[in-house]
Amino acid sequence: MSMLDRIDTLAQQREAFRADVLDGLSRTPKTLPSRWLYDDRGSELFEEITALPEYYPTRTETGILKEQAGEIAAVFGPQAVLIEYGAGAGIKTEIVLAALAAPRLYVPIDISGDFLEASAERIRKRFPGLAVEPVVADFTAEFDLPGDLPQDGRRGGFFPGSTLGNLGRREALAFLARMRRHVGEDGVAVLGVDLKKDIDTLLAAYDDAAGVTAAFDINILERMQRELGADLPLDNFAHEARWNGEASAVEMHLVARDACTLSVAGRSFAFEAGETIHTESSRKYDVEALAGMADESGWSLDKVWTDPHGLFALVSLSA
Ligand code: AVI
Secondary structure (H helix, E strand, C coil), rough: HHHHHHHHHHHHHHHHHHHHHHHHHCCCCCECCHHHCCCCCHHHHHHHCCCCCHHHHHHHHHHHHHHHHHHHHHHHHHCCCEEEEECCCHHHHHHHHCCCCCEEEEEEEECCHHHHHHHHHHHHHHHCCCCCCCCCCCCCCCCCCCCCCCCCEEEEEEEEHHHHHHCCCHHHHHHHHHHHHHCCCCCCEEEEEECCCHHHHHHHHHHCCHHHHHHHHHHHHHHHHHHHEEEECEEEEEEEEEEEECCCCCCEEEEEECCCCEEEEEEEEEEECCEEEEEEEEEECCHHHHHHHHHHHHCCEEEECCCCCCCCEEEEEEC
């Protein structure tokens, strides 16, 4: 990407952020799309979250993958075209690729071109004979894979990390249907999903003792200050993790301790004491609910691998 393209993309991103902030803060209850949590600082903080003692998903999923690499590789088949949605899974991708006998092609998809190139380079170094074809796309929106991808070799979608849970139900179903379309008639997919469990474990995972998740959440306000020149009393906002039983989701909220005003892009938004901005939902599934979603989006759920405590699952889907 040229320097001018990069500046153009940044300007477009900032404009989209501004529009989402104005829209989200005008709503009742106030909300912001969780994708804005991930600027450079937010992504760094998320990396830190994945290593926290309370945040079980990453290490549990990696453990399952290591344990079940052979069976998971068998689902993809020896000459798989592996299509990964979001290219940030690093070690998890490497475990799968290392277990495949002769992968035909690896197609990482990510919205951030720079990040995508860096991960593609890492994979090329680790697997010198492997063809890698990165695709820049927002996988939460409709898009087609490049028409010149090889037609032979079974296509397998790989979506680890339980990111499915950050999508709304409609978005998640649309995502699954899109992946089904991408892999075609004899395609398969492997998804990582976080399972329902006791509320204390869930809330601790999203409100850790070291305050890293709080910093991750509050960074969205700091981003508003940095990028949009927002005027807001940062110290008046506190991070809170809540369980929403109806949605089966842990929600992150920024709570205004006292009544205050947030001004951004020429608009002012009043907060009552205790009012919140809902910044993320992280849905937790059980196998029945997942099987239902698979069914609704043109898949059937085949295998489920989990850890000894039933915290997390990897599931395979077939077209
Ligand atoms: C990226 N995603 C799967 C994380 C999750 O667990 O929902 C994001 C996260 N938010 C707070 N902690 C982690």
